[in-house]
Amino acid sequence: MPELVSPKPKPPPPASPLLPLRVEGLCYEQGRQRLLDGIDATVEHPGCTVILGPNGAGKTLLLRLLHGLLVPSAGRILWASGPQSEALRRRQAIVFQRPVLLRRSAAANIDYVLRARGFPRAKRPGRIADLLALAGLDDRAARPARVLSGGEQQRLALVRALALEPDVLFLDEPTASLDPASTLAIERLIRLAQGRGVKSFLVTHDIGQARRLADEVLFLHHGRLDEQAAAKPFFKAPGSSRARAYLDGRLVL
Ligand SMILES: Nc1ncnc2c1ncn2[C@@H]1O[C@H](COP(=O)(O)OP(=O)(O)OP(=O)(O)O)[C@@H](O)[C@H]1O
Numbered sequence: 176m177p178e179l180v181s182p183k184p185k186p187p188p189p190a191s192p193l194l195p196l197r198v199e200g201l202c203y204e205q206g207r208q209r210l211l212d213g214i215d216a217t218v219e220h221p222g223c224t225v226i227l228g229p230n231g232a233g234k235t236l237l238l239r240l241l242h243g244l245l246v247p248s249a250g251r252i253l254w255a256s257g258p259q260s261e262a263l264r265r266r267q268a269i270v271f272q273r274p275v276l277l278r279r280s281a282a283a284n285i286d287y288v289l290r291a292r293g294f295p296r297a298k299r300p301g302r303i304a305d306l307l308a309l310a311g312l313d314d315r316a317a318r319p320a321r322v323l324s325g326g327e328q329q330r331l332a333l334v335r336a337l338a339l340e341p342d343v344l345f346l347d348e349p350t351a352s353l354d355p356a357s358t359l360a361i362e363r364l365i366r367l368a369q370g371r372g373v374k375s376f377l378v379t380h381d382i383g384q385a386r387r388l389a390d391e392v393l394f395l396h397h398g399r400l401d402e403q404a405a406a407k408p409f410f411k412a413p414g415s416s417r418a419r420a421y422l423d424g425r426l427v428l
């Protein structure tokens with residue numbers, strides 16, 4: 176008789192020192208336009224928080240505000256230890272849709288951030304080699320970063336972000352123009368980072384990816400937080416009709 180094997184539950188990610196994150200009445204305005212409007216949320220899950228919503232919903236703005244690249248017009252962002260600060264920002268990293276790489280080799284791109292943060296000189300070559308191997312770029316170390324393919328550049332940008340072992344990783348559509356294999360390679364790196372205790376915030380329009388990675392979902396619409404839910408119930412039956420329409424691929428008005 177075949178042995179009955181119950182599926183192995185996913186081990187919970189390690190606790191994150193910057194959580195819980197509390198967002199209170201967060202607003203962001205440009206001129207007379209209120210682009211983010213009164214966002215209240217508490218993020219406690221140490222895994223992956225996926226931010227979903229139609230184009231123009233405010234996802235990128237929210238990510239930039241959380242990382243302290245923009246200053247709120249009103250409201251507060253409170254990490255476990257307090258409001259965003261330079262010291263906290265140094266424990267966070269961000270990866271954009273289009274990788275921003277320096278005009279130098281792949282290895283030198285990583286070396287640059289390690290040096291900037293005072294990583295010991297003698298340990299840098301080993302660390303760079305490990306990170307390039309993690310990204311599957313061992314044989315591209317000396318190649319100018321800007322001639323790498325889109326997928327290779329994004330993998331480089333991601334391991335460069337991980338080089339300093341951040342507590343929080345923000346990812347804004349990191350696989351938007353990548354092929355399925357490169358997409359899965361990036362997802363593998365995100366999972367690996369999570370296993371090491373990195374809290375991630377991921378913006379994506381790839382619903383399959385959101386299903387694969389999300390532990391919880393924030394659904395934005397017109398600058399407001401329409402729904403916050405654990406991933407499983409959200410993908411099974413989202414509470415808001417707009418989230419339902421978005422998941423069904425219908426126009427969200
Ligand atoms: N600096 C700015 N000045 C004026 N409007 C802005 C500015 N930055 C963003 N916006 C507007 O704010 C809204 C939200 O922008 P945001 O980039 O956050 O959207 P998004 O949800 O990331 O969309 P997408 O899925 O297309 O990336 C959009 O309507 C955008 O045009």
Ligand SMILES: [Mg+2]
Pocket residue numbers: 234235236347
């Ligand atoms: Mg965006």
